[in-house]
Amino acid sequence: MIQKLLSRTCNTHGQDSSYFLGWQEYEKNPYDPIANPTGIIQMGLAENQLCFDLIESWLEKNPGPAGFKEDGALIFRELALFQDYHGLPAFKNALVKYMGEVRGNRVRFDPNNLVLTAGSTCANEILMFCLADPGEAFLLPTPYYPGFDRDLKWRTGAEIVPVHCSSSNGFRITAAALEEAYHRAHKRGLAVKGVLVTNPSNPLGTAMTRRELDELVDFVVAKDIHLVSDEIYAGTNFAEPGFVSVAEVVADGRAEACRGRIHIVCSLSKDLGLPGFRVGGIYSDNEAVVSAATKMSSFGLVSSQTQYLLAALLSDEAFTAEYVAENRRRLRERHDALVRGLRGIGIECLESGAGLFCWVDMRHLLSAVTFEGEMELWKKIVYKVGLNISPGSSCHCDEPGWFRLCFANMSEDTLSLALSRLQTFVGSCRNRPHCSGGDGRTRRQFLARWVLRSSPASDRKSER
Numbered sequence: 001m002i003q004k005l006l007s008r009t010c011n012t013h014g015q016d017s018s019y020f021l022g023w024q025e026y027e028k029n030p031y032d033p034i035a036n037p038t039g040i041i042q043m044g045l046a047e048n049q050l051c052f053d054l055i056e057s058w059l060e061k062n063p064g065p066a067g068f069k070e071d072g073a074l075i076f077r078e079l080a081l082f083q084d085y086h087g088l089p090a091f092k093n094a095l096v097k098y099m100g101e102v103r104g105n106r107v108r109f110d111p112n113n114l115v116l117t118a119g120s121t122c123a124n125e126i127l128m129f130c131l132a133d134p135g136e137a138f139l140l141p142t143p144y145y146p147g148f149d150r151d152l153k154w155r156t157g158a159e160i161v162p163v164h165c166s167s168s169n170g171f172r173i174t175a176a177a178l179e180e181a182y183h184r185a186h187k188r189g190l191a192v193k194g195v196l197v198t199n200p201s202n203p204l205g206t207a208m209t210r211r212e213l214d215e216l217v218d219f220v221v222a223k224d225i226h227l228v229s230d231e232i233y234a235g236t237n238f239a240e241p242g243f244v245s246v247a248e249v250v251a252d253g254r255a256e257a258c259r260g261r262i263h264i265v266c267s268l269s270k271d272l273g274l275p276g277f278r279v280g281g282i283y284s285d286n287e288a289v290v291s292a293a294t295k296m297s298s299f300g301l302v303s304s305q306t307q308y309l310l311a312a313l314l315s316d317e318a319f320t321a322e323y324v325a326e327n328r329r330r331l332r333e334r335h336d337a338l339v340r341g342l343r344g345i346g347i348e349c350l351e352s353g354a355g356l357f358c359w360v361d362m363r364h365l366l367s368a369v370t371f372e373g374e375m376e377l378w379k380k381i382v383y384k385v386g387l388n389i390s391p392g393s394s395c396h397c398d399e400p401g402w403f404r405l406c407f408a409n410m411s412e413d414t415l416s417l418a419l420s421r422l423q424t425f426v427g428s429c430r431n432r433p434h435c436s437g438g439d440g441r442t443r444r445q446f447l448a449r450w451v452l453r454s455s456p457a458s459d460r461k462s463e464r
């Protein structure tokens with residue numbers, strides 16, 4: 001077999017999950033209001049398409065940067081030749097200013113501590129290369145972004161140890177859960193090098209409170225390990241109390257204890273809705289990390305014309321101020337429409353105030369409160385209802401029956417259609433005994449059964 005001639009890395013890919021499978025199914029039969037009205041609606045993609053009009057209108061008013069022009073003169077040759085992995089100073093200055101702005105200007109970022117990368121996918125992997133040797137572990141609170149299994153582990157050989165979070169406290173990260181994961185890793189013979197959190201969370205859409213962040217920082221300081229805070233969703237926060245960056249915690253009198261161990265990941269893929277531009281970064285006060293990461297960024301640089309264009313866009317203070325406020329307003333409106341629509345058909349969401357998705361409780365629709373039951377429901381929703389949503393198991397959720405539904409990558413009409421398809425499905429479940437929502441059981445009976453089934457001996461035995 002030709003496969004034998006390939007490397008172990010080449011023969012694996014870290015993408016075996018229903019998260020990616022759902023995307024493939026969508027690609028085979030994508031919904032289009034005119035060309036394919038019965039196709040699958042993509043609700044499994046955390047893309048933000050709500051504010052393209054604002055960027056397009058800026059581009060119309062400012063044709064220079066996209067046309068490689070500066071003060072009317074063509075600078076094509078300069079940009080074509082630029083290849084410094086430190087990045088264009090004008091872009092780095094504009095990006096750190098924007099990072100401060102989406103964090104309410106409560107904290108300032110120094111461009112010398114920023115390494116530019118081709119998106120946060122690249123940033124997270126580089127950080128793993130810098131902070132962990134093969135076989136060493138990072139603790140990740142569950143549920144987490146399914147791409148991390150690929151981004152953090154695949155090429156680096158690092159391990160992920162889940163920090164089990166549960167619906168009983170809204171999937172909040174607790175000191176006890178962190179300790180438990182740390183000791184579990186040690187029992188498995190794994191050296192723990194750090195904790196990686198996504199704040200605000202994908203898939204939960206919740207932001208960590210100041211108290212939770214303080215506890216997390218205390219934990220990494222006490223254990224003498226690193227903290228990676230993936231803040232890719234920082235600019236999508238639309239609720240009060242707002243998002244708090246770990247940078248604020250460090251700035252508030254903890255700089256000494258935290259020196260060299262806190263690393264922030266940023267990206268323009270979510271708030272600005274530019275995943276195709278591939279722009280992200282690592283922000284760290286650890287000189288060795290910044291130096292190594294800068295060299296590693298050679299494998300995934302941000303192109304010079306992208307940097308040039310975005311330097312102009314992000315330096316326009318009037319534009320960024322309007323964009324940040326309007327994006328928040330539109331995200332909130334869309335989030336509320338999804339939550340209201342789901343509630344109308346008897347489906348509740350975890351309360352959230354950020355992100356491009358809701359974390360949706362469909363436990364009452366399971367035929368069995370198991371991960372098999374979850375997959376059965378997921379397949380029905382993809383193939384029969386025609387919605388690609390992400391099952392909680394693909395995010396390593398410990399409890400079957402939770403799903404992530406994205407709301408910002410489609411029009412309002414498409415969202416209404418998705419809700420009406422779901423309503424028809426839930427209605428049909430009520431008339432069929434194998435859908436647990438309709439067979440007469442009360443919510444209390446359902447929960448009792450769930451508590452029994454979710455004892456550590458049954459569902460937690462495998463580290464999915």
Ligand SMILES: Cc1ncc(COP(=O)(O)O)c(C=O)c1O
Nearest residue numbers: 119120121145198202267269275
């Ligand atoms: C938590 C998290 N980190 C990283 C990424 C990757 O984003 P990027 O497009 O910046 O590589 C995503 C994308 O969904 C994400 O949700």
